[in-house]
Amino acid sequence: MNLSKRLDTMTPSFTIGISSKVKEMNSNGIDVLNLSIGEPDFTVPEKAKAYGKKSLDENCTKYDLVPGLKILREEIVKKLKKENNCDYSIDEIVVSSGAKNSITNALLAITNPGEEVLIPKPYWVSYPEMVKLTGGIPKFIDTKRENGFKLSKEELLNAISDNSKMLILTNPSNPTGNVYTKSELEEIVDVCYEKGIFILADEIYERICYVDGFTSVASLSEKAKEITITINGFAKSVAMTGLRLGYTASNREVAKAMSSIQGHLVSHPSLTAQYIGYGALVECEDDIKHMVSVYRSRRDILIERLDNIEHVSYIQPFGAFYMFIDLSDVSKKYNWEKSFSIEFCEEFLNKYHVAVVPGIAFGLDDYIRISYACDEDTLINATNKLEEFIDDIFN
Numbered sequence: 001m002n003l004s005k006r007l008d009t010m011t012p013s014f015t016i017g018i019s020s021k022v023k024e025m026n027s028n029g030i031d032v033l034n035l036s037i038g039e040p041d042f043t044v045p046e047k048a049k050a051y052g053k054k055s056l057d058e059n060c061t062k063y064d065l066v067p068g069l070k071i072l073r074e075e076i077v078k079k080l081k082k083e084n085n086c087d088y089s090i091d092e093i094v095v096s097s098g099a100k101n102s103i104t105n106a107l108l109a110i111t112n113p114g115e116e117v118l119i120p121k122p123y124w125v126s127y128p129e130m131v132k133l134t135g136g137i138p139k140f141i142d143t144k145r146e147n148g149f150k151l152s153k154e155e156l157l158n159a160i161s162d163n164s165k166m167l168i169l170t171n172p173s174n175p176t177g178n179v180y181t182k183s184e185l186e187e188i189v190d191v192c193y194e195k196g197i198f199i200l201a202d203e204i205y206e207r208i209c210y211v212d213g214f215t216s217v218a219s220l221s222e223k224a225k226e227i228t229i230t231i232n233g234f235a236k237s238v239a240m241t242g243l244r245l246g247y248t249a250s251n252r253e254v255a256k257a258m259s260s261i262q263g264h265l266v267s268h269p270s271l272t273a274q275y276i277g278y279g280a281l282v283e284c285e286d287d288i289k290h291m292v293s294v295y296r297s298r299r300d301i302l303i304e305r306l307d308n309i310e311h312v313s314y315i316q317p318f319g320a321f322y323m324f325i326d327l328s329d330v331s332k333k334y335n336w337e338k339s340f341s342i343e344f345c346e347e348f349l350n351k352y353h354v355a356v357v358p359g360i361a362f363g364l365d366d367y368i369r370i371s372y373a374c375d376e377d378t379l380i381n382a383t384n385k386l387e388e389f390i391d392d393i394f395n
Contacts, residue, residue, distance in 0.1 A: 066259050096245075112165070205321075
């Protein structure tokens with residue numbers, strides 16, 4: 001069958017592959033400690049769900065505006081002003097069917113086929129594939145362990161070419177959980193503005209942050225706002241993963257372009273999801289604060305336990321719900337043939353029944369990613385098994 005050549009460049013999703021394996025093992029009666037999933041283990045707050053139920057009872061099921069419900073976009077504008085110190089108008093907001101849809105809209109609106117999109121390593125697994133599927137060229141930038149894998153001004157300058165069009169910046173980071181400071185972001189903005197590079201600021205985890213004073217890229221200055229497309233959504237902060245609701249904030253010209261693209265491809269997101277998202281913004285601040293406090297507690301437990309395991313180190317996470325674990329000492333002892341992190345994770349799953357994500361999925365093979373969007377008992381049992389596995393390797 002003569003399928004599209006786009007498929008030739010795609011890399012299979014490691015996370016989906018792991019999830020499928022876990023489901024298979026569960027169906028065979030094998031209990032798996034699953035630390036691989038990037039999904040909150042909370043449910044959508046009841047107050048938010050009530051808005052969706054009410055919208056269905058009132059038959060709000062007909063076509064609506066392509067960039068999203070007016071009341072939802074108005075509330076997003078208020079949220080961005082109050083929490084992120086960003087001034088936008090309603091026509092600069094485009095609501096989409098999840099943050100992935102928002103990123104795709106931005107790539108289609110900004111990049112031409114063959115242009116480079118700069119992606120610092122480690123990166124979220126889908127960025128390179130999305131760039132390739134929309135016709136761009138992913139160009140990876142090596143960052144330094146000692147800097148928490150945060151992109152520096154010098155690394156960015158060295159990577160930019162005449163063919164570079166966009167930089168993807170994830171803050172807080174998936175997979176490291178690290179958070180950029182205001183001064184670090186200012187240096188990146190200055191370079192991008194001078195070189196004519198757009199910034200796709202993926203801030204989907206910004207409400208799950210353990211430091212005071214999170215800085216949104218677009219809040220830094222008018223020139224930062226001019227070149228930035230902010231990506232955000234409801235999947236992580238209010239556990240709306242399956243409801244698929246994301247949004248962008250950008251300058252008016254870019255927003256209009258993304259809305260035009262979306263109008264032809266998907267129209268607008270589910271109205272029910274939009275009403276639930278609206279309810280989350282107006283009613284659920286306390287629910288979000290509670291979730292963040294639980295994640296912080298789990299992070300602290302994980303730090304305490306990992307600090308007591310030999311041959312293991314990690315990037316200190318200040319946001320999101322991930323730990324990027326450095327196993328470079330282990331990789332020197334491990335008998336691996338192709339990819340250390342893949343083979344390590346496969347054995348960890350098959351022998352110890354613990355699911356984590358190989359670092360190669362994020363561009364770095366000496367690492368694994370653990371999600372602490374799970375209960376404390378799962379974290380404790382999984383880290384016990386990690387220690388046992390590593391002891392077996394060294395002994």
